[in-house]
Amino acid sequence: MPIPIDQRKKPTAVKVHVKTGAGVDITWADGHESHFDFPYLRDNCPCATCNDERGKKQTFAGSNPAPSAVLPMFKPKPRAQSATQVGNYAIQINFNDGHSTGIFSYDYLRSMCPCADCAREFRSATT
Ligand SMILES: [Zn+2]
Ligand SMILES: [Zn+2]
Secondary structure, eight states: OOOOOOOOOOEEEEEEETTTEEEEEEEETTEEEEEEHHHHHHOOOOHHHHHHHHHHHHHHHHHOOOOOGGGGGOOOOOOOEEEEEETTEEEEEEHHHHHHHEEEHOOOOHTTTHHHHHHHHHHOOOO
């Protein structure tokens, strides 16, 4: 199946700093460089489970205060234990909390690049 190539979403270099925990660095075909921290990636994990959890949190937030807000559970800072290339379109990250179903497509990663330029370009509210 031919996929139209968007230079902005095609990586030319992908570095996953598993050992140092520094996160993921991607250089894109249009020359742009993105850096993603592991906690940021964990929070934005695109898998169905995490999508569900994010939805639930939003639902409960308005109704009653969650007990966990009073006694926050200790959570280690998310890090990656390993990362795997998935074809040429995505990376899969195994996080240190045992979560490994998140497959981050480059398309998705570019659209969630935390820099201001990409926020304007990919996440602006304009049509
Ligand atoms: Zn997930
Ligand atoms: Zn960016």
